[in-house]
Amino acid sequence: MADLKTTFLGIASPNPFWLASAPPTDKAYNVNRAFEAGWGGAVWKTLGEDPHIVNVSGPRYSALHSNDRRVIGFNNIELITDRPLKTNLDELRQVKKDWPDRALIASVMLPMNEQSWAKYIPMIEDTGVDGFELNFGCPHGMSERGMGAAVGQVPEYIQMATEWAKAAASVPVIVKLTPNITNILPPARAAQDGGADAVSLINTINSIMRVDYDSLTMYPTTDGLGTHGGYCGEAVKPIALNMVAEIARTRETAKLPISGIGGITDWRDAVDFLALGASNVQVCTAAMVYGFKIIDDLVDGLSNFLDDKAIRLDQLIGKAVPSVTDWQHLNLNYVEKAVIDQDLCIQCGRCHVVCEDTSHQAITDTVNGERRFEVIDDECVGCNLCVSVCPVDGCISMQQLTAGIDPRTGAEITAEKLQWTEHPNNPMRKTETS
Amino acid sequence: MSSDDRIRAGRLARSEIDENFADLHPPLSRSEALIEADRCYFCYDAPCTTACPTGIDIPAFIQKIRSDNIRGSAHTILRENIMGGMCARVCPTEILCEEACVRNTHEEKPVEIGLLQRYATDPILETGTQLFERAPSSGKKVAVVGGGPAGLSCAHRLSMLGHDIVIFNRDAKAGGLNEYGIAAYKTVNDFAQKEIDYILAIGGIELKNASPLAAEDGLAMLCKKFDAVFVGIGLADSNELGIDGEDLDGVENAIEYIATLRQAEDKSTLPVGRNVVVIGGGMTAIDVAVQSKRLGAENVHMVYRRGPEQMSASVFEQALAQTSGVRIHYHASPRRIVGNGHVTAVEFAEGLKLDADIVFKAIGQKLNADGYGALEQETGRIKVDGHHRTSMPGVWAGGDCVAGGEDLTVSAVQHGKIAAIDIDRALRKN
Numbered sequence: 001m002a003d004l005k006t007t008f009l010g011i012a013s014p015n016p017f018w019l020a021s022a023p024p025t026d027k028a029y030n031v032n033r034a035f036e037a038g039w040g041g042a043v044w045k046t047l048g049e050d051p052h053i054v055n056v057s058g059p060r061y062s063a064l065h066s067n068d069r070r071v072i073g074f075n076n077i078e079l080i081t082d083r084p085l086k087t088n089l090d091e092l093r094q095v096k097k098d099w100p101d102r103a104l105i106a107s108v109m110l111p112m113n114e115q116s117w118a119k120y121i122p123m124i125e126d127t128g129v130d131g132f133e134l135n136f137g138c139p140h141g142m143s144e145r146g147m148g149a150a151v152g153q154v155p156e157y158i159q160m161a162t163e164w165a166k167a168a169a170s171v172p173v174i175v176k177l178t179p180n181i182t183n184i185l186p187p188a189r190a191a192q193d194g195g196a197d198a199v200s201l202i203n204t205i206n207s208i209m210r211v212d213y214d215s216l217t218m219y220p221t222t223d224g225l226g227t228h229g230g231y232c233g234e235a236v237k238p239i240a241l242n243m244v245a246e247i248a249r250t251r252e253t254a255k256l257p258i259s260g261i262g263g264i265t266d267w268r269d270a271v272d273f274l275a276l277g278a279s280n281v282q283v284c285t286a287a288m289v290y291g292f293k294i295i296d297d298l299v300d301g302l303s304n305f306l307d308d309k310a311i312r313l314d315q316l317i318g319k320a321v322p323s324v325t326d327w328q329h330l331n332l333n334y335v336e337k338a339v340i341d342q343d344l345c346i347q348c349g350r351c352h353v354v355c356e357d358t359s360h361q362a363i364t365d366t367v368n369g370e371r372r373f374e375v376i377d378d379e380c381v382g383c384n385l386c387v388s389v390c391p392v393d394g395c396i397s398m399q400q401l402t403a404g405i406d407p408r409t410g411a412e413i414t415a416e417k418l419q420w421t422e423h424p425n426n427p428m429r430k431t432e433t434s
Numbered sequence: 435m436s437s438d439d440r441i442r443a444g445r446l447a448r449s450e451i452d453e454n455f456a457d458l459h460p461p462l463s464r465s466e467a468l469i470e471a472d473r474c475y476f477c478y479d480a481p482c483t484t485a486c487p488t489g490i491d492i493p494a495f496i497q498k499i500r501s502d503n504i505r506g507s508a509h510t511i512l513r514e515n516i517m518g519g520m521c522a523r524v525c526p527t528e529i530l531c532e533e534a535c536v537r538n539t540h541e542e543k544p545v546e547i548g549l550l551q552r553y554a555t556d557p558i559l560e561t562g563t564q565l566f567e568r569a570p571s572s573g574k575k576v577a578v579v580g581g582g583p584a585g586l587s588c589a590h591r592l593s594m595l596g597h598d599i600v601i602f603n604r605d606a607k608a609g610g611l612n613e614y615g616i617a618a619y620k621t622v623n624d625f626a627q628k629e630i631d632y633i634l635a636i637g638g639i640e641l642k643n644a645s646p647l648a649a650e651d652g653l654a655m656l657c658k659k660f661d662a663v664f665v666g667i668g669l670a671d672s673n674e675l676g677i678d679g680e681d682l683d684g685v686e687n688a689i690e691y692i693a694t695l696r697q698a699e700d701k702s703t704l705p706v707g708r709n710v711v712v713i714g715g716g717m718t719a720i721d722v723a724v725q726s727k728r729l730g731a732e733n734v735h736m737v738y739r740r741g742p743e744q745m746s747a748s749v750f751e752q753a754l755a756q757t758s759g760v761r762i763h764y765h766a767s768p769r770r771i772v773g774n775g776h777v778t779a780v781e782f783a784e785g786l787k788l789d790a791d792i793v794f795k796a797i798g799q800k801l802n803a804d805g806y807g808a809l810e811q812e813t814g815r816i817k818v819d820g821h822h823r824t825s826m827p828g829v830w831a832g833g834d835c836v837a838g839g840e841d842l843t844v845s846a847v848q849h850g851k852i853a854a855i856d857i858d859r860a861l862r863k864n
């Protein structure tokens with residue numbers, strides 16, 4: 001078994017899997033169950049000032065389902081903790097005492113004035129927590145009160161609040177970023193400039209799930225009215241991965257440690273985040289959908305993977321970052337063609353119809369009068385659509401042309417690379433003389 | 435032992451019999467249907483559709499189940515096959531659509547197309563939701579002879595196309611073998627009649643039951659009174675074995691026993707033999723054997739003169755018989771039926787001898803051509819072309835009575851539909 005012990009900002013945990021600040025970490029009861037199940041750490045449900053907020057007593061959650069009701073995406077309008085601060089602090093203190101080997105982080109959300117931070121941060125730190133996470137991401141409710149995403153969407157505020165937190169805290173401070181922005185880099189830089197020890201991302205994405213087909217109101221509602229919620233779960237992973245990779249591959253922010261969050265459900269999702277630059281990961285929705293037991297697969301799946309690859313966890317972190325670049329640096333001389341394995345093909349015809357209707361008319365439906373699906377190299381642009389829709393795993397593969405000519409373009413295959421920056425069709429290309 | 439002892443009713447309690455004759459494939463719940471629908475790949479030029487004799491767009495109706503568009507799904511089915519509800523219950527899908535399903539190649543388990551088809555059509559028939567309208571009246575009248583699947587399908591399509599139809603049907607009820615033949619556990623709760631009510635509700639169809647048309651000049655008369663005639667009379671006669679003892683008491687035509695069984699209010703009142711021998715290898719043989727067993731016969735032997743591959747009953751049907759406790763003997767031809775007034779045993783050429791209180795002959799049906807001599811025949815049935823035109827101008831035919839069919843409900847429906855479309859074309863020309 002590969003060793004999964006992790007140290008993030010000096011905070012040790014038996015594995016890189018923390019529970020994100022959310023209902024699974026709402027109180028000692030849940031966190032104790034999580035630690036018993038084997039979770040490496042927990043970011044406590046976000047604390048705020050007293051008097052505590054109140055939640056609606058109607059539906060807070062709703063889901064995007066597949067036909068067999070697997071939860072693909074998840075939406076919530078829950079606010080931060082709805083319990084008194086003292087109750088939370090007492091429980092934090094006890095949990096840390098009971099579970100000294102686990103990471104315990106206090107998530108906090110405070111108003112935009114320095115006194116609040118100076119007052120609450122030391123009070124919370126006194127419970128023995130290993131660090132803070134600043135919630136600048138909650139996109140509903142709290143943002144209407146000038147907190148959460150309302151802070152996370154303004155880099156200057158992020159920096160200011162981070163500075164206040166850092167000034168009052170002696171343990172590490174993680175800044176949790178909101179994805180409800182167009183470019184993740186300014187908020188990440190602001191956190192870094194404010195002195196953040198790390199960033200965590202993503203929080204949830206503004207969303208409305210659907211309408212109710214009977215009442216034709218949005219769904220769900222509280223007494224007939226609804227409000228946008230925050231979207232999370234499997235569906236948001238690609239959005240989160242891009243933001244993590246952007247921070248990891250940008251020179252100014254490359255050194256900033258990242259805690260990856262968003263849609264992690266099985267160990268492969270964790271590999272995605274780690275390889276794209278996160279040093280550990282946090283999970284919320286998958287635990288809310290399946291319970292804490294999913295930690296078994298997360299832990300031994302990752303461990304088996306590392307054994308198979310014969311690498312250590314720290315060697316996995318950031319491994320895929322160098323493979324992420326800008327479009328303009330992709331090699332335009334590189335050519336792939338789809339190849340169908342006729343032994344695996346079940347003849348559903350999906351590849352044909354999608355290529356025919358929406359791509360490049362590059363797959364046959366009949367050959368010599370027989371139902372048969374073959375790629376026409378003269379037309380195939382190598383787009384990967386057929387691979388994406390084929391129901392049989394591994395039946396269609398993309399194979400590189402390494403010699404000869406591309407029958408589609410008539411161009412010779414060459415090992416020489418050609419980026420858009422140098423492409424003859426690019427009016428702004430860099431020429432040797434310029 | 436008197437024959438009365440050997441053949442008697444009430445071998446099983448009524449409750450036991452009711453259980454034995456419950457729905458063979460219970461309907462899918464909504465969850466089951468959604469999960470099953472999700473297994474469909476939405477194939478291009480779908481092989482299952484090609485394999486369906488009526489050409490139902492299967493991926494399209496399954497897609498509509500996935501989106502809870504049940505009315506749309508039922509319309510997709512019924513517009514090609516107005517008996518989509520019955521076919522969902524009785525089609526041997528394992529040799530039709532489901533055999534062609536690409537999931538067989540992927541995982542040897544096809545999408546349950548039949549059950550999904552039932553899921554989509556049941557609610558429409560239950561609520562009587564009319565999905566079809568009649569075109570403006572053409573003023574033309576068509577006579578349909580035979581109220582089985584072929585005739586009803588033809589009549590419904592003709593009505594949709596704006597024509598008026600009179601159905602002349604021999605039996606007291608319409609439906610043909612749907613009502614008098616198909617195994618009881620395939621079509622429970624009087625489904626055949628409910629489906630007919632739905633079909634007739636479109637309007638423009640007058641149904642005359644107990645009105646056989648068999649007189650020598652009957653067809654000619656119809657041709658005079660109507661603008662076109664469709665013949666869908668099925669196969670009224672049973673083949674004979676042509677061996678000694680065939681006329682002993684207790685030697686019966688399976689088809690007649692099945693008809694009695696299908697019409698029985700209370701199946702525990704039906705007489706059943708203790709030792710039953712069924713001769714034949716088709717669906718009728720399987721059905722009479724299985725139903726005898728389910729009525730409480732102790733030993734049921736089904737004897738077929740060739741091997742399992744030649745049997746016209748599908749592998750699924752053969753397995754159903756075996757799991758119901760029917761013993762199947764292959765490669766055995768009956769030589770002689772023995773008995774003294776009443777049958778006691780059947781002897782086979784291969785030396786096999788089986789005790790019998792009842793012998794069911796299920797060696798096929800044949801055309802009764804009385805009154806239809808004017809129509810040219812081929813292999814003992816009415817000859818038709820690709821549009822289901824007979825040799826006589828103005829007369830079309832379809833279903834079991836025509837040559838070259840598969841002798842399935844679904845094929846009869848397709849024949850009726852094709853003929854109706856051609857009749858419409860012909861009527862609009864003049």
Ligand SMILES: Cc1cc2nc3c(=O)[nH]c(=O)nc-3n(C[C@H](O)[C@H](O)[C@H](O)COP(=O)(O)OP(=O)(O)OC[C@H]3O[C@@H](n4cnc5c(N)ncnc54)[C@H](O)[C@@H]3O)c2cc1C
Pocket residue numbers: 524525526579580581582583584585602603604605607608609610611612615616617620645646647648666667668669670689692717718721832833834835840841842843844846
């Ligand atoms: C026991 C048995 C089980 C079967 N099981 C299945 C099954 O599970 N699945 C399947 O797909 N198929 C099955 N079949 C086959 C299927 O029932 C037939 O293929 C189908 O019913 C043929 O329809 P049809 O309209 O041609 O004829 P029929 O259903 O035979 O209908 C003929 C109609 O014509 C009427 N008629 C006959 N003569 C005259 C006349 N002279 N004048 C007026 N009316 C007349 C009759 O009253 C009847 O209503 C089974 C058949 C049998 C015998």
Ligand SMILES: Cc1cc2nc3c(=O)[nH]c(=O)nc-3n(C[C@H](O)[C@H](O)[C@H](O)COP(=O)(O)O)c2cc1C
Pocket residue numbers: 020021022023045046074075076078079080081107135137138176202203204231232233234236261262263264282283284285286
């Ligand atoms: C019901 C619910 C409540 C949440 N509450 C908080 C919160 O109080 N503080 C916070 O920082 N994030 C909160 N989140 C966001 C999660 O911590 C996490 O960032 C997000 O759900 C993405 O991860 P996931 O896809 O694993 O759920 C909440 C999420 C959910 C679903």
Ligand code: SF4
Pocket residue numbers: 337338354355359360361362363375376379380381382383384385386387
């Ligand atoms: S890779 Fe794209 S263009 Fe080529 S066959 Fe597949 S879908 Fe068509």
Ligand code: SF4
Pocket residue numbers: 340344345346347348349350351352373389390391392395396
């Ligand atoms: S999508 Fe895959 S399985 Fe289907 S026809 Fe194409 S190659 Fe074959």
Ligand code: SF4
Pocket residue numbers: 348473474475476477480481482483492493496534535536537545547
């Ligand atoms: S062949 Fe099977 S998977 Fe394909 S459309 Fe038909 S039912 Fe669906």
